[in-house]
Amino acid sequence: MDLRPSLLAFCTFLFPVFATAQLALEYDINQQPAPSEVGQMIAFDGQLFLSADNGFTGAELWRYDPAGDELFLVGDIYPFELGSQPTEFEPYDGRLFFAASDGVKGNELWAYDPALETAGLVADIRSGSLSSFPSFMVVYNSKLYFTAEKSGQGRELWSYDAATDMAGARGRSHSRLDGISAGPSGSL
Secondary structure (H helix, E strand, O other): OOOHHHHHHHHHHHOHHHHHOOOOOOOOOOOOOOOOOOOOEEEEOOEEEEEEEOOOOOEEEEEEEOOOOEEEEEEOOOOOOOEOOOEEEEEEOOEEEEEEEOOOOOEEEEEEEOOOOEEEEEEOOOOOOOOOOOEEEEEEOOEEEEEEEEOOOEEEEEEEOHHHOOOOOOOOOEEEOOOOOOOOOEOO
16 A cells, blocks of 8 residues: 555645745856856845856856846956855945955955945955955954964954944054964964
C-alpha cells in the first residue's frame, strides 16, 4: 500500500503554508545562458542591495527596487568583466559600507550614499595596489568597526567614525585601534 498520497494530504492539512507557498524568479540579472552569481544581499534604505554579475561587468553592487520591479547597477567600480566583488555589507550613518576592489587600490573600504546615488572609496588602508580586505564590519557605539590588513601590521581592528568625517590633509577619519599583538602577523 502506497502511503505517499495520504502522507501528502496529512502534511498539507497540518502545514497549509507549505501547500500554498510559491517560489518565483524575482529578476534574471544575467540574461545570457550563464548564472548571475548573486552573492551577498542586504536590505537597506527600502531596497535590496546585492552583489551580482550581469555577464558584462563582473560582480558589482546592484540595487533592486521591488516596488517598481527595477534593478540598477550602482556603479561599475572595477570596469570590464572582472568586477569589484563587493562583500561585507554594513549600513552605517545613512550609507551602505562594503569592501570592494577598483583594480587599482586593491580590496578596500567603500560606501554607497543613497542621497547622491553614488559609491566611493572611503579609505585606502593598505596604500597602493595591495588589499587591506576590510572584513567583519559591525556598528557599535556610533562607529563602524572592522578588521583590515596593513603592510607590516597584519590584520588588526580598525574603526571609522562618521562624526569626524571632514575633508583635510588626512581625508576621511579612519584609524587602527592599538594593536593587541605587535608585529607583522597581526592580532587576528
